[in-house]
Amino acid sequence: MSFSLPIPNTWPPLSPHRVARGARSLGRAAPPRPCNLGETSRGHLTRANARKGFGAALPRLPSFGGSKSKVPAGGVTPTEPIELGIPAELERLWINARDEWRQRCIEQPVLLPAHGAQVHVVPVGADLPGDAALIRDVVAAVRPDAIALESPPQHLKSYTSIAKALEPQLAQLLATDPRVGPAASRSCFSARQREELQAALLGACRGASLKPDPDQLVHMFRLGSVPFVEWLAPAHLVRTSGAAAASATSSWRPSSLLPSPPAATAAGGAASGGAQQQPMLLLSCGLDREARAALPAASLFFGREFDLYLEEVEGAVGEAGGGEGAGEELAAWRAALGDRLEAAGCGRELATLLAGWEAQCCLGPEVQRRVAARVEERMVEERRRDGGEGTGAGGDAGVGCLEMVRTPADPVVARRLVDLAAGRDVVRRCARIVAVVGRVHALSVEDELRRIAAVQEVP
DSSP: OOOOOOOTTTSOOOOHHHHHHHHHHTTSOOOOOOSSSOOOHHHHHHHTTGGGSSSOOOOOOOOTTOTTOOOOTTOOOOOOOOOOOOOHHHHHHHHHHHHHHHHHHHHOOEEEGGGTEEEEEEEEOSSOTHHHHHHHHHHHHHOOSEEEESSOGGGHHHHHHHHHHTHHHHHHHHTSOTTOOHHHHHTSSOHHHHHHHHHHHHHHTTTSSOOOOHHHHHHHHHTTOOTTHHHHHHHHHHHTHHHHHHSSSOSOOOTTTOOOOOOOBTTTBOOOTTSOOOOOEEEEOSOOHHHHHHSOOOOTTHHHHHHHHHHHHHHHHHHHTTSHHHHHHHHHHHHHHHHHHHHTTSOTHHHHHHHHHHHHTTOOHHHHHHHHHHHHHHHHHHHHHTTSTTOOGGGOTTTTTOSSSSOTTHHHHHHHHHHHHHTTTSSSOOSEEEEEEESTTHHHHHHHHHHHHHHSOOO
C-alpha cells in the first residue's frame, strides 16, 4: 500500500533521559529502552492497555489548573467544552459505517448449533457516547437472554450500581436519535449536565471497584466522552429490562430503522412467541485475574502495531470516501484539532488518538476486516525482516505476532461466550447473547467463535 500516514513524526523516538523523565511524571518506574524497535512514547502508553481490546487508552493528561490544582472532593472544576469540529464528510462515513455494523450485528449472529444458541457481537470503543445507541438498537432488535461484556467479572456489580446512580443521565443518552453523528453524540449533555454527571459518577464510584481519576474526568467530559459508557449502557438496559418487558412496548424499536427480532431457528432456539421473556442477565465474557495472568505479557511490538493500524485506518477512510478527499480531510482535521487541543492545554499528541478513534468508527465491517488483514501482513513482514522473532511453531510468522487486531485473549473470550450459551457458571442457559467487545478485534472474536462452532457436535 503506497499510502503513508506521517504519525511517527508526531512522536519521535525518545531519549533515555526523556523516557525516564516522562515515567517519573506518571508516577512509575521508567520502562527499559528497546534495542532496535523504534519505540515511541505512544508505545509506552499503549502497551499497558494491550489486553483491553480497544487498542490504547487516552494518555494521562495534565491538570488544567496547574500542578497544584485539584478537583474538589465530591465536586467538579467548571470547564468549557472543547469542540472537536469533526468534518461533515467524516460524519457521513461514520453514520454509514454505524448503520452497516448495526445491520450486521442484528442479522448475522454467530450460530452455535451444538447449544442451540446465537451470539451477536457488538463492537465498541472506549468511552465513545455514540456506542450507546448502537448497543441499544441491537439489544432492542435481538431481545437477548444476556448481555456479555468483555470486561473483568469483578466489575459487573459496580457497573450495575453506577448505572443505577446515573439512571437519568443514561436514559437521556439512550434516548438520542439513532441517526445522529459523532459530534451530536458528544454534545448530548450541556455544560451543567456534564458537571452533574461527573459529580454523580465520582460519588457512585466511591464504593465501587472502579476508581476514576477526577482530573482525567475533567478532560474526558470536556472532550464529550462518557467514561465507561460501553459498560454502563448495557448495565442500564439490563436493570430496566424487567420493566420494559412488562410494558406493551417492551423495546425501543423504530420500524423504519430496525428489523424485526431474528426468526426462530434450530441454532437460535425457540422464539419467545406469546411467552413473557425473562429479564436479561448482565454477564462477563472478559478475562478474570487468573486468565489474564496466564496470558503472555504485551510485547514491545504493540506500539508499532498501533502505528500501522492508524496508518491503515486513514488509508481506508480515503478509500471509503471514494478517493483521497476523505483522507486529506482527516489529515487536515487532525492538524486543526491538534492546534485546538494545544491551545486548551491538552497537548497535540491527543489529537492523533482522538482522530484515529473517530476515523476507525468510519469503517464498516468488511473494510475493518481488510484493515486488520493489511496490518497483519505488514507486521509479519516486519517481524521477518527483524530476524524472525515471534515466528510461531511450524514457521507461522502470524502466530503470536498480533496483539491488537487479533489478541491472545480472543480464544478465551470466545470460549467464555460458548460456556454462557451452554449454561456453565450461570443461572440459566442463554440462547441469545449480545456480546459487547472491543471494536478493533471484534471480528477476530467472531472468527474464534466460528472455529469453536465448527468442531462442536450437534447433540
